[in-house]
Amino acid sequence: MMHADLIDQEDLLGQLKALGFQAPNGATADQACECAVRGLNNERAIVLRTMVKQMYTSGATILPAVRQAIDRQLLPALAEYQQSHRAR
Numbered sequence: 001m002m003h004a005d006l007i008d009q010e011d012l013l014g015q016l017k018a019l020g021f022q023a024p025n026g027a028t029a030d031q032a033c034e035c036a037v038r039g040l041n042n043e044r045a046i047v048l049r050t051m052v053k054q055m056y057t058s059g060a061t062i063l064p065a066v067r068q069a070i071d072r073q074l075l076p077a078l079a080e081y082q083q084s085h086r087a088r
Contacts, residue, residue, distance in 0.1 A: 005059065007055055008065075008066060009029045009066060012033075012070075013029075019051060020047075021035060021044075023035040029069035030073060037074060037077035045078055049078055052078075
């Protein structure tokens, strides 16, 4: 049986929850990412960065809604967090 690796909203939500992030069941990718970046600290930022890197380098197809949520929510929040903590 051929199976293409896809990362959809449920996969993203599942990965975030498995890493200890809180998001409501049935959340959209945008909502899940928004929840994940609330209260960022060093540990959470590292975990999120690692998750995104693994998703982007895994060879899996990331569905457009998930990629857009990561690009709009996670990456800017991580960049802002890193910038504000580098300046200290």
